[in-house]
Amino acid sequence: MKKPEHPFRFVTVSYITRIGNQSATTLGEFRDGLEKCSDASIFYHTFQSLQRFQFLTEGFSNDFAQWVLAGLNCPMLAEQLAAPDIRGYLTLSDMRTDLLHIMDDYCRSHTEAIDRLSFEPFHFLESIEVTIPQTWEAWTLEDFRHWLDHLGNESFHYHFLVSRLRLGLHTNDFSLWFENELGLKSLAQRTNRIDVYANTVESARAPLFAFIDRELAA
Numbered sequence: 001m002k003k004p005e006h007p008f009r010f011v012t013v014s015y016i017t018r019i020g021n022q023s024a025t026t027l028g029e030f031r032d033g034l035e036k037c038s039d040a041s042i043f044y045h046t047f048q049s050l051q052r053f054q055f056l057t058e059g060f061s062n063d064f065a066q067w068v069l070a071g072l073n074c075p076m077l078a079e080q081l082a083a084p085d086i087r088g089y090l091t092l093s094d095m096r097t098d099l100l101h102i103m104d105d106y107c108r109s110h111t112e113a114i115d116r117l118s119f120e121p122f123h124f125l126e127s128i129e130v131t132i133p134q135t136w137e138a139w140t141l142e143d144f145r146h147w148l149d150h151l152g153n154e155s156f157h158y159h160f161l162v163s164r165l166r167l168g169l170h171t172n173d174f175s176l177w178f179e180n181e182l183g184l185k186s187l188a189q190r191t192n193r194i195d196v197y198a199n200t201v202e203s204a205r206a207p208l209f210a211f212i213d214r215e216l217a218a
Contacts, residue, residue, distance in 0.1 A: 001215075004181035007137040008144055008173075010151060013158040015048060016128040024122045027072060028114040031103040034064070037124045039092040044127035046086055046095060047165070050196065051157040061197065062086075063122075064099065071118035077106045087161070087196070090168050131158070141182060145212045148205070156205065161196060174208070187215050 022037055024030035045063035060066050065082035068074050080102045089095045107114055138144035151159075159173040167176070171192055179188035190211045194204050 001141065002181075002183040004139060004177075006181055007139045008177045008181070009137045010134040010147055011155060011158060012132045012134055012152065013155050014130050015044075015154065016130065017044070018126040018128055020124060020126060022124040024124075025118050026115050027068075027074070027103075027107065027118075030064075030068075030122055031100070031107060033122070033124050034096065034103060035100055038126055039096075040126040040128065041124045042092045042096050042099075043165075044125050047162055048127050050086060050161070051154060067118075067120075067122045071120050071122060072113070072116065073119075074106075074110075074113065077102070077110075080106065085197070087164065088170070090164055090170070092165065141184075141212060141216060144177075145209065145216070148208070148212075160194075160204065184215060187211055 018040075020041070022033055022041075024033045049063045049066075050061045060069065060078060060082035062082060065078040068081055069078035081099060083102075084095065084098050086095070134147075136147055136150075138147055148156075161172065163173045163176075164170065167173075169176075171188075175188035175192040178184040178191060191208055194207050196204050
């Protein structure tokens with residue numbers, strides 16, 4: 001393990017939810033809203049919704065799929081909207097494009113469903129991100145493990161998942177620091193493979209702690 005040139009700097013993050021005037025009561029309105037809503041709305045209903053759901057086995061991991069199922073009773077479309085893995089996206093525009101393709105394909109083959117009224121409207125909300133650097137930082141893997149235990153769920157989500165959008169890379173802040181600063185490529189790869197769908201954001205810490213402990217004991 002090499003000596004790092006730069007410490008890992010943890011960030012405290014919080015999100016302010018903004019309610020706009022955009023809503024949908026039919027599948028057609030929802031499709032148009034999905035095309036016109038802001039990137040901040042796409043983020044809120046996909047990336048951030050994954051952080052909000054604590055028990056993913058009880059429902060879908062994004063708000064779009066949840067509403068299509070509960071509001072329109074379209075389970076097949078809901079499954080399709082939930083299928084894209086957010087870990088594969090580096091831009092919100094790419095995610096929007098894929099979701100629109102799913103919607104367009106479904107609407108073409110289910111024209112009778114386009115104007116059906118929903119049981120409840122869908123409101124396109126937005127997320128405003130506020131970040132504050134922590135006063136503590138990690139220079140060693142031991143330091144990192146200690147401070148990771150004090151990190152809030154939203155901050156963990158920010159460093160582990162949302163960082164892909166910020167970095168424009170198929171990795172995360174933790175893995176990047178492990179490999180570039182500590183020379184721990186294997187730890188970086190194992191960390192990056194942690195499945196946030198099989199685990200909740202909270203329980204995703206457990207395998208990360210296990211990987212770090214294994215490295216420290218080596």
